[in-house]
Amino acid sequence: MIIEPRIKGFLCTTAHPTGCAQDVREQIAHVKENGRIKDGPSRVLVIGASGGYGLASRISAAFGCGASTIGVFFERPAVKKRTASPGWYKSAAFTEEAALAGLYARNINGDAYSESLKQRAIELINKELGCIDMVVYSLAAPQRELADGTVCRSVLKPIDEPFSGVTIDINSAEIRPVSLEPATHEEIRDTVKVMGGEDWELWIKALMEAGVLAEGCITTNYTYLGSEVTWPIYYHGTIGKAKEDLDRAALALNEKMASVEGTARVAVMKGLLTGASSAIPGMSLYLSLLFKAMKAAGNHEGCIEQTTSLFASQLFGERRLEQDDAGRIRMDEWELSDEIQSYVRENWAKVSQSNLNELTDFAGYQKAFLQLHGFGFSQVDYAAEVEQAVEMPLVD
Numbered sequence: 001m002i003i004e005p006r007i008k009g010f011l012c013t014t015a016h017p018t019g020c021a022q023d024v025r026e027q028i029a030h031v032k033e034n035g036r037i038k039d040g041p042s043r044v045l046v047i048g049a050s051g052g053y054g055l056a057s058r059i060s061a062a063f064g065c066g067a068s069t070i071g072v073f074f075e076r077p078a079v080k081k082r083t084a085s086p087g088w089y090k091s092a093a094f095t096e097e098a099a100l101a102g103l104y105a106r107n108i109n110g111d112a113y114s115e116s117l118k119q120r121a122i123e124l125i126n127k128e129l130g131c132i133d134m135v136v137y138s139l140a141a142p143q144r145e146l147a148d149g150t151v152c153r154s155v156l157k158p159i160d161e162p163f164s165g166v167t168i169d170i171n172s173a174e175i176r177p178v179s180l181e182p183a184t185h186e187e188i189r190d191t192v193k194v195m196g197g198e199d200w201e202l203w204i205k206a207l208m209e210a211g212v213l214a215e216g217c218i219t220t221n222y223t224y225l226g227s228e229v230t231w232p233i234y235y236h237g238t239i240g241k242a243k244e245d246l247d248r249a250a251l252a253l254n255e256k257m258a259s260v261e262g263t264a265r266v267a268v269m270k271g272l273l274t275g276a277s278s279a280i281p282g283m284s285l286y287l288s289l290l291f292k293a294m295k296a297a298g299n300h301e302g303c304i305e306q307t308t309s310l311f312a313s314q315l316f317g318e319r320r321l322e323q324d325d326a327g328r329i330r331m332d333e334w335e336l337s338d339e340i341q342s343y344v345r346e347n348w349a350k351v352s353q354s355n356l357n358e359l360t361d362f363a364g365y366q367k368a369f370l371q372l373h374g375f376g377f378s379q380v381d382y383a384a385e386v387e388q389a390v391e392m393p394l395v396d
Helices: 017-033 052-065 086-100 115-129 185-195 198-209 238-260 283-297 303-315 338-348 362-372
Strands: 043-047 068-073 105-109 132-137 143-145 151-153 163-168 175-180 213-223 263-268
Touching (some): 017 052, 017 086, 043 052, 052 068, 052 086, 052 132, 068 086, 068 115, 105 115, 115 198, 132 198, 143 185, 163 283, 213 303, 283 338
Parallel strands (some): 043 132, 132 213
Antiparallel strands (some): 143 151, 163 175
């Protein structure tokens, strides 16, 4: 079938297998161009491995360190004429490329919050790897079912005060007003349950109790602080409360992992368009301005550039840790530089329909959105027929 992007709001309901594979190959090429990462991990578990920083971490570990990887994700295969999710296609492409390179790669598809999936991962590690020396937690999900069957759902809302701003329609480039009422206490609590550090702790607890964490194991989780212009809806909103909980979890994990001389790190990454960030009100404007400024400055990076640099200079290799007062690794220094943020602040309230393409890189934002789903790659013939059903080996 010929597959075209079908966009509804901030969602694209189709994905292109060839384009998704191209995305993976380009990320692998970047890692290879940067050379081998010294003293990197050899056995890595990535929870949330099918897109964004999770997939990039898996690629950095495998092709930069030669690591064996286990990827955990919850993705949808193709059904009849419905395409698979982009994460399915990208994970399948990664697995194929890893096999061609002689690298161990196993995939577990299911609910990472569940105890049963944690045990499946532990059984696989015991059987095939023995232990692991790195755990990357990069899970972004809209809801979580707790052990008692309660379902918690995350929301993107401000706290205490209403939010008023604008969003940009990904299809029409139309600037539209958006307003949100403050979250309730229950919504804040549930968002922290879904996106906070509790499940990260549960994963490490299960792995430690099973005896599959190697001595000196490192675990990482990703966060984003962003600019003051985004704080009302992001860091001072419900998602910010969840991110604060990651800091709490990291401190708790460092105490728990001391018995295996392990370390837990939260890494603050730069603002990028991911499946999660595309849903946040106001981020389309901020990221369009940010892309404009950072590309002009020559320091714009994607997920793979960030994770490869994190591995090579912060976690392994040179190990020149750049931490803030909260102990978080900072990878967002270029984004938050005076030069970049001055441009964002000066133009934040100036952007209009008539100057959108002049003041922002919304075209770059649109392209990044399409490429999340396998579209917008010049090397791919989108007029050609492709098979939407792509097989991927999964651990039962």
